[in-house]
Amino acid sequence: MFTKIDDFAAEWTREAELTARVMEALTDDSLGQEVSDGRRTLGQIAWHLVSSTHYMTTLGLTFDAPDGGVETPVTAAFIVAEYRRISRALLKAVRTQWNDTTLLESQTIAGEVWPNGGSLRYTIMHQAHHRGQMTVLMRQAGLRVPEVYGPTYDTWVEKGLAPLA
Ligand code: NI
Known part of the structure; x- marks a missing residue:
């Protein structure tokens, strides 16, 4: 769990x-x-x-819901634009509405007790x-997939290395 707002902010940003x-690598056809x-x-x-990020409002954070509601939008560009907006909104809400002490406070979610810093980790x-x-x-x-935590098949090949699988 997170005990420092700054630690969450750095990790969430990454x-x-x-x-x-x-x-951003999605296409409309791929959806x-x-x-x-x-x-x-x-x-x-x-x-x-996008929509599950807004769940954090049930823990007392206030920020705008996704514009697309619960229906899945038909364009990839809309999904990523809303994701960028709401991921920034969550971070701003955490930075301005919670503090390091709030992270240690607990709330009951579906019958389980969760510290707020644990909810952010989740x-x-x-x-x-x-x-x-x-x-x-x-x-x-x-589709071609971008690197997330390491090289992809394509980037191994482009570096002249044998892909692991
Ligand atoms: Ni899920």
């Missing part, structure tokens, strides 16, 4: 940029790529990362989880 870069028949699509997962882990799902679906949709 992570949000990684997420936005992945989203319909399904996890499996009839299951969630790439567009729905990308939009989930928000980052949850985002990384769905971002990983996105990169697999993007490959399946024929």
Whole structure:
């Protein structure tokens, strides 16, 4: 969990940029790529990362909801623009409405007691989880995936190295 606002701010800034870069590689056609028949699509997962960020308002932070509501938008450009807006809004809300003491305070979420600093950690882990799902679906949709935590297949090849797999 986070005990310092500055630590969260630094990590969220890095992570949000990684997420936005992945989203910027989306195309409108790719948004319909399904996890499996009839299951969630790439567009729905990308939009989930926008809309789920707003969940932090239930913990007492105040910031604007995504413009697209709960329906998954049909353009990739809209999704990434809203992601950039709401990821900045979350950071601003945390910086201006919480402090290091607030991070140690707990709230009950679905019957479980969570310190606010733990909820912020969860928000980052949850985002990384769905971002990983996105990169697999993007490959399946024929897109090139940007580097997230290390080289991709393409960047290994471009460096003249044998890809690991
Ligand atoms: Ni989720």
